[in-house]
Amino acid sequence: MTDASLHTGPAAGELEREAEQADNRSRWMLSTPAIVIICLAAAGPLMVMVLYSFLTPGDYGNVKWEFSTQAWVNTILQRDIFDDTLMWADAHLSIFWRSLSLSLITTVLTFVFGLPTAWFIATQPPGKKEFWLFLVTVPFWSNLLVRTIAIQELIRAEGVINNTLKFLRIIDEPIQMMFTDFAIAFGMTYVYLPLMVLPIYAAVDKLDFRLVEAAHDLYATRWRTFWRVILPLVKPGIIAGSILVFIPSLGAYVTPRVLGGGKNLMFGNLIELQFGQGRNWPLGAALSLMLMAAVMVALIWYVRVTSRERADV
């Protein structure tokens, strides 16, 4: 510090620092509109929600301004109406379990279908690759609600699948697919499949096929090559794809609402219920924060795994 000022003179150092500060200021000013809007309508309201989760529910929705931790207790426990003992809130726990298990099933299914698709695209000759990639991307960018409606019309009792099966005389009565957990898993696998394909594609595209050839040359069977050479090399893409599918599945609202109906609720629908018929905004706020925490845990796990992977290489 003192050395520098001796060499360049105090004025020069001062000028440089001032220029730097002016630059910082203008960069902050340029960012201000974006930051203000996001604080106003995204980040800020999340803070208010923390406050609301510690208030008392109002009689007709909204809140009374009285401090209470009841909402947080009620996320997993409930009080018996007769003898006032605390017990597990089975309804909530079963919804958490459905959210978690359906999200995991969706992740596995998208992987099972996504890996071959990504592999197929990545091993196409250069000119055709872009075309196939485009084909995967288009459904991803098309309206999620519309794609969910497409699935609904497919699996309805009078839908295309049931009608075809009836026409072929395989079944007499339509199979009940709508408003089941199957419908939700099926729908989510359909809408989130591109999210699994794209990162795995990126990983396969970078794969050094000389390593695969080397494994073959050393008399590894196809299966062994796949298991010991290909999978470990493609793993970063698989992990990225899994997290990209798992996180929106856990927070899914539209797909379970349309395909699951009123009985097969997922986390997102349970939250909505508290702001609608449930009239328990603090509980809804607490549940929302729990969902957010669950997503954060998944993200932190992802960051840790990927940084470890990088350290290994």
Next chain:
Amino acid sequence: MSEPAVQPRRGYSVRTLPGFAVMAVFCFIALYAPIIILVVFSFNAGTSLAIWEGFSLRWYAQAAANEAVQEAAVRSLILASIAATVATVAATMAALATTRTRRFPGRTMIYALINQPLMVPEIVTAVALLIVFAWIKVATGHTSLIYLITAHTAFCIPFAYLPIRARLETMDYTLETAARDLYASPWNVFSRVTLPLMWPGIIAGYMLAFVISLDDVVITEFVKSAGQETLPTFMLGQLRRVVTPEINAISTVILAAGAILVSLFFWLSRGRK
């Protein structure tokens, strides 16, 4: 062969795995079949969504004549235009501030804030907005589109920001230096060199923001006041009733609009490389 083979041998290739191609083709069919069926039955002459009774445009005519659909469509378009415009302007400014620079204090924070809407599940943002806006609505008695516009602008910003930032990062910095060396004023450098160069990124960001706003259903559903249906929330509401191919007709129009915008987006961002 001692040298690494550049071209895989014919017949036996390490690049093919048994069954993968079949699975992939199945996936492509599965990705498109439901959408194609939906589109096909929007042209059905009958009321069924699964039995073909001949070609007709009656459901398109019915949707176009439906006042609720008209209103919702206009509202969706107004909302998307305003939100995408404001978001793109804000995102362009933020992108200019956060790219092509050394680390400056707070850069990571700005970056995290801008991407924050992407990290939180939509339903969580939606109910948080419901809480805050209900409060404001009660306090002021004001119920206009402003709430939806603000909410849409916020979640559109990261989508507009990413392509603009990508464009800026690959731009040739020497052109601006050259302009400055030739005594162009800062404003001239920006308006005559920087802005024209980043224009494709800005348009791409705008398209993306527009599509994202047009498609949004969760946040809109929770923020809208009574009688402020957009096309997606209108459709979500209709699903509870008897579904006719009218829904398919509206869906097809939304799909077509989205496909055009996204194709334009890809076409514009291809020039980047």
